[in-house]
Amino acid sequence: MTAADLTDIITDNITSLPLNPPRIPEPVGTERRSYRTIWISDVHLGTKGCNAELLIDFLDHTDSETMYLVGDIIDGWRLKKKFYWPAAHNDIVWRILKRAHRGTRIVYIPGNHDEMFRQFTGLNFGGIEIRRAAFHDTADGRRLMVLHGDEFDAVMLSHRWLAFVGDHAYHLMMKCNIAVNTVRRWLGKPYWSLSKAAKHKVKNAVEFIGKYEEVVARAAGERGVDGVVCGHIHTAEFRMFEHHGKPVEYWNDGDWVEGCNALVEHHDGRMEILHWPEEMKRRERADAPMDTPADTPERVAA
């Protein structure tokens, strides 16, 4: 069987896939922000840590010509241990397939948690291109390398112990994160990332992140591109590096377990990291009736 045969089989099955209609229906007529490109990664579908409702809200309020899924979209490691697939996770897959159907170019770069899809590298199915890495040309002519980023873990062997200790500590922290946010929801407070706050306090974590960003940017510099977009470490960030006197941009699109971030390219090539809980807060404030007795700046000024 050739790769082309396999593509046909998968494509046939995807189009006839009895994927349930979304439990949370796609809103009709909502205003969507239009971007040239959207990058998201580290969604970890199949785990309790995934903030599916926030991602659904993001998908329902944005649109783009191209969308990159930069790895760890589905968490195969966790699913193998324990099957967990709530309706909201189905809703996300449904929305992504729908986007492809509506004409968005979707490029899926599997990460380490969804490495089972790496065997399909080079194939397209359901309108989704599966690639090991990609090059993206921005509207203003910069060339960016796009990859998940776990390929640099080996380079950072000295930090392996952190990854090991990290896995247990990480899941414990994620459980606390869920508990904290359940309480916050009861109190009507917006989403807040416990681990994000903790990471900025732990010296080793800060050093690890800094080193990772440097290693990835150097690799991009060696490839002669203007920058790199990656995910993997669940820390959205933009940094400028230099490689032999030439600037190299480092962009990390964050994750949907802790920060709930996306990276977007505007139609003029300008790039921006979106922190979606904040965008939702801003939208709710804008939608609120004018007579809300709130301590808005105007009120305070008056």
Ligand SMILES: [Mn+2]
């Ligand atoms: Mn990863």
